[in-house]
Amino acid sequence: MMSTATPHLEVRQLTMAYGESIIQEKLNFSVSQGEIFIIMGGSGCGKSTLLRHLIGLMKPAQGEVLYHGVDLWQADPEQQQRIISRSGVLFQGGALWSSMTLGENIELLLKEHTQLTPKQIQDVIAYKLSLVGLSRYADYYPSEISGGMRKRAGLARAMALDPDILFFDEPSAGLDPISSRRLDDLILELRDSLGATIVIVSHELASIFAVGDNSIFLDPTEKTIIASGSPKDLLETSSDPRVIQFLTRMK
Amino acid sequence: MIFLTDLLRLCDEHDIHVNRESLPDGIQTLLKLAFTVTERRSQRRAVLGQPVLTKIGNVTIEMHRNWSDMLGFIGEVFSAFINFFRRKAQFRLSDLFFQIEAAGPSALFIVTLISVLVGMILAFVGAVQLRLFGAEIFIANLVGLGMAREMGAMMTAIIMAGRTGAAYAALLGTMQVNEEIDALKTIAVSPVEFLVLPRVIALLLTMPLLCIYSDFMGIIGGAIVSATMLDISFFQYFQQIQGFVGLSHFFIGVFKAAVFGILIAMAGCFRGLQCGRSASAVGFAATSAVVTSIVLIIVADAIITVLCQVLGI
Numbered sequence: 001m002m003s004t005a006t007p008h009l010e011v012r013q014l015t016m017a018y019g020e021s022i023i024q025e026k027l028n029f030s031v032s033q034g035e036i037f038i039i040m041g042g043s044g045c046g047k048s049t050l051l052r053h054l055i056g057l058m059k060p061a062q063g064e065v066l067y068h069g070v071d072l073w074q075a076d077p078e079q080q081q082r083i084i085s086r087s088g089v090l091f092q093g094g095a096l097w098s099s100m101t102l103g104e105n106i107e108l109l110l111k112e113h114t115q116l117t118p119k120q121i122q123d124v125i126a127y128k129l130s131l132v133g134l135s136r137y138a139d140y141y142p143s144e145i146s147g148g149m150r151k152r153a154g155l156a157r158a159m160a161l162d163p164d165i166l167f168f169d170e171p172s173a174g175l176d177p178i179s180s181r182r183l184d185d186l187i188l189e190l191r192d193s194l195g196a197t198i199v200i201v202s203h204e205l206a207s208i209f210a211v212g213d214n215s216i217f218l219d220p221t222e223k224t225i226i227a228s229g230s231p232k233d234l235l236e237t238s239s240d241p242r243v244i245q246f247l248t249r250m251k
Numbered sequence: 252m253i254f255l256t257d258l259l260r261l262c263d264e265h266d267i268h269v270n271r272e273s274l275p276d277g278i279q280t281l282l283k284l285a286f287t288v289t290e291r292r293s294q295r296r297a298v299l300g301q302p303v304l305t306k307i308g309n310v311t312i313e314m315h316r317n318w319s320d321m322l323g324f325i326g327e328v329f330s331a332f333i334n335f336f337r338r339k340a341q342f343r344l345s346d347l348f349f350q351i352e353a354a355g356p357s358a359l360f361i362v363t364l365i366s367v368l369v370g371m372i373l374a375f376v377g378a379v380q381l382r383l384f385g386a387e388i389f390i391a392n393l394v395g396l397g398m399a400r401e402m403g404a405m406m407t408a409i410i411m412a413g414r415t416g417a418a419y420a421a422l423l424g425t426m427q428v429n430e431e432i433d434a435l436k437t438i439a440v441s442p443v444e445f446l447v448l449p450r451v452i453a454l455l456l457t458m459p460l461l462c463i464y465s466d467f468m469g470i471i472g473g474a475i476v477s478a479t480m481l482d483i484s485f486f487q488y489f490q491q492i493q494g495f496v497g498l499s500h501f502f503i504g505v506f507k508a509a510v511f512g513i514l515i516a517m518a519g520c521f522r523g524l525q526c527g528r529s530a531s532a533v534g535f536a537a538t539s540a541v542v543t544s545i546v547l548i549i550v551a552d553a554i555i556t557v558l559c560q561v562l563g564i
Contacts, residue, residue, distance in 0.1 A: 055437050081439050089437045095430035099346075109438050112341060 014063035041218035088158030094150035103138035350453035370472025391491035394473030408511035412544035416519035420540035423523025458512030
């Protein structure tokens with residue numbers, strides 16, 4: 001695993017809230033370059049909300065989200081745009097734009113953020129879709145393919161600009177065990193071949209142990225991080241019953 | 252079981268300890284299951300049982316938030332238009348053409364039907380009164396002026412608010428539910444430029460054309476009633492309109508239609524973007540879009556009518 005002095009992503013004293021209702025507070029963690037980082041916790045603990053804060057969809061009530069030391073919310077619009085264009089997001093349901101074909105979904109990104117010619121754009125679309133096994137589906141609309149395929153197409157779109165950092169929101173949710181395993185393999189391949197940093201929100205134990213290098217565990221009652229470290233280490237060394245209960249599916 | 256859960260909840264509220272050990276094993280397991288997930292009171296919507304003053308306060312705060320959101324949205328649309336004129340707006344021309352087609356030609360049938368009927372109603376209501384004075388020919392003036400200045404634009408706007416404005420809110424609302432709007436934001440594409448701008452331009456362009464069409468359809472409706480009920484020939488009817496209803500009256504109607512078009516598109520898109528993340532929220536967004544559009548149309552119509560009166564147009 002690569003590591004640099006400045007972490008790729010750092011969160012300092014982050015408080016997340018909907019109005020006056022605090023979801024999580026005093027969150028501190030950092031994600032190193034090339035690391036697969038898991039955000040885990042039970043349903044409703046604020047994992048997806050944390051992801052929305054990391055990708056700039058929600059403004060923190062307090063605290064900072066830093067990319068290579070630059071605060072996302074204090075950066076000027078140009079810096080913000082640069083940070084956003086260097087990250088890719090795979091949403092829970094794929095979030096493909098339903099009025100566009102899979103090819104057009106990827107094309108929009110390439111047109112907005114690159115100077116490629118139409119021919120080059122078509123080549124990139126074909127390449128990205130082939131990476132997720134959908135090379136014959138460029139002209140299909142999202143409504144014409146299955147949920148698993150939509151998720152893979154969403155991944156192809158997230159990878160369109162070869163981002164430095166990828167965010168996955170519940171990547172295995174709704175997938176059968178084989179597709180889920182393939183997605184895990186793909187995530188590892190992405191990290192190894194592209195050196196991308198990957199942040200995954202998940203509560204799928206099999207995936208967490210298969211791909212996670214580092215992790216944090218959010219608790220809805222404490223409203224903060226109650227454990228952090230490699231998922232495998234947490235399983236072996238954590239003494240917190242809530243973490244053990246979660247990682248072993250114990251009653 | 253229901254009695255026991257109620258009892259335990261009541262005891263819990265009053266800090267009374269309950270010894271469950273004497274209960275049968277099956278009941279104990281079911282009770283354990285019923286209370287496994289603890290309630291997070293902070294996440295509950297506090298609506299029921301509030302005092303009236305609290306409700307008024309909450310509604311006022313909500314209205315204030317709504318107004319500031321709306322002002323922010325108007326600002327974003329304005330800046331999107333500036334980008335459009337600087338040729339920097341992030342939207343696809345194909346989307347604009349699609350929206351024009353969906354808002355214009357596809358609405359012709361319903362506009363024809365409603366406009367002809369409104370023209371006929373105007374003529375019929377007028378005929379009953381004007382016949383008393385032997386002034387039947389002035390039916391043409393009534394219908395021509397009514398359609399050109401008011402009813403053409405107004406009826407088209409109401410049709411479009413129900414048809415297109417609601418569709419915009421439902422579509423954008425569903426995109427919100429499916430996280431498609433979030434996906435646009437994460438690639439640094441402004442949803443206002445990409446989704447709202449083509450829709451506002453589409454209605455800005457199609458509404459005046461539909462209004463002119465509606466004016467003529469209404470006038471034809473009036474002609475049918477005049478010819479069948481009042482023995483006024485088509486020739487007499489149209490000559491009377493030509494002599495009395497000048498182009499300026501039509502221009503006022505067309506101007507109103509353009510304003511209504513902007514209002515309908517913006518209200519529909521605003522309610523869609525404001526939508527929550529559930530199916531019922533989409534339904535609420537569509538309803539709210541139609542109500543907002545109709546209120547804005549009537550208010551704008553009143554303002555323009557008064558302005559025309561003051562300016563003597």
